[in-house]
Amino acid sequence: QVQLVESGGGLVQPGGSLRLSCQASGFSLAPYAIGWLRQAPGKEREAVSCIDSGDGEVYYVDSVKGRFTISRDNAANTVYLQMNNLKPEDTAVYYCVADSRYDYLVATLGTGAMQPWGRGTPVTVSS
Numbered sequence: 001q002v003q004l005v006e007s008g009g010g011l012v013q014p015g016g017s018l019r020l021s022c023q024a025s026g027f028s029l030a031p032y033a034i035g036w037l038r039q040a041p042g043k044e045r046e047a048v049s050c051i052d053s054g055d056g057e058v059y060y061v062d063s064v065k066g067r068f069t070i071s072r073d074n075a076a077n078t079v080y081l082q083m084n085n086l087k088p089e090d091t092a093v094y095y096c097v098a099d100s101r102y103d104y105l106v107a108t109l110g111t112g113a114m115q116p117w118g119r120g121t122p123v124t125v126s127s
Contacts, residue, residue, distance in 0.1 A: 001025065001026050002025070002026035002027050003024070003025050003026060003117060003118060004022055004023070004024055004025075004096050004097070004098060004117040004118045005022070005023050005024075005025065005118055006020060006021070006022050006094060006095060006096055006118050006119070006120050006121040007020070007021045007023070007121050008020040008021045008121055009093075009094060009120075009121030009122045009123045009124075010122075010123070010124070011124045011126065012086055012123070012124070012125055013125070013126070013127050014086060014087060014088060014125055014126075014127055015085055015086065016086050016125070017082070017083060017084045017085075017086065018083045018086065018123060019080055019081070019082050019083070020036070020080065020081040020083065020094055020121055020123075021078055021079075021080055022034060022036070022078060022079040022080070022081075022096030023076075023077060023078045024077045024078070024098070025077075028074070028077060029072065029074060029077050029078070029079065029098065030053065030074040030077075031053050031100060032053055032098040032099060032100055033050055033051065033052050033053050033098070033099055033100070033101065033102035033105045034050065034051055034070075034072065034079040034096055034097070034098050034105075035047065035048075035049065035050040035051075035096065035097050035098075035099070035105045035106075035109045035114070036048040036049045036050075036070065036079075036081050036094055036095070036096050037094070037095050037096075037097065037109050037110060037114070037116065038090075038092035038093065038094045038095070038123075039092055039093055039095070039120075040089075040091055040092040040093075043092075044110075045110055045111075045112075046061065046092075046110050047059075047061055047106075047109035047110035048060070048061055048064055048068065048081070048094070048109075049061070049064065049068055049070040049081060050070070050102065050105050050106050050109060051070045051071070051072055051079060052102040053100075053102070056072075057102065058070055059106045061110075063089070064083075064090075067083065067084050067085045067086075068081060068082065068083050068084070069081070069082040069084075070082075079096060081094070083123070086123075086125045087125060088125045088126060089125075090123060090125050091123060091124050091125050091126070092122075092123060093120040093121070093122050093123070094120055094121050094122075094123055095116035095117070095118060095120040096116075096117065096118070097109070097114050097115070097116060097117055098117065099114070
């Protein structure tokens with residue numbers, strides 16, 4: 001079964017850190033660009049970050065630049081999102097998606113054109 005499974009979310013205090021994982025099963029992540037998006041309760045879906053398949057080109061939405069780092073381990077068939085200095089406004093369910101076209105993924109990640117593959121992992125930042 002082809003799927004992406006997100007994990008690593010949880011409850012953390014402001015200023016804390018979490019590392020999210022996006023693991024593929026049933027296919028190899030290596031040829032694909034991978035993106036993370038998030039959706040907070042009552043809010044629109046938002047693109048967070050993308051990583052290309054080859055040269056590792058990355059994209060971050062302005063609100064997470066300098067705090068989040070996306071990386072990939074093709075041997076482990078997993079993409080990670082290291083989230084540092086978390087803020088309450090980072091609270092959301094985080095999803096990962098895959099597409100063979102990096103530029104298309106960056107352009108569509110926060111739109112309805114790119115649907116989450118899995119159930120997501122919830123992140124709550126609260127004191």
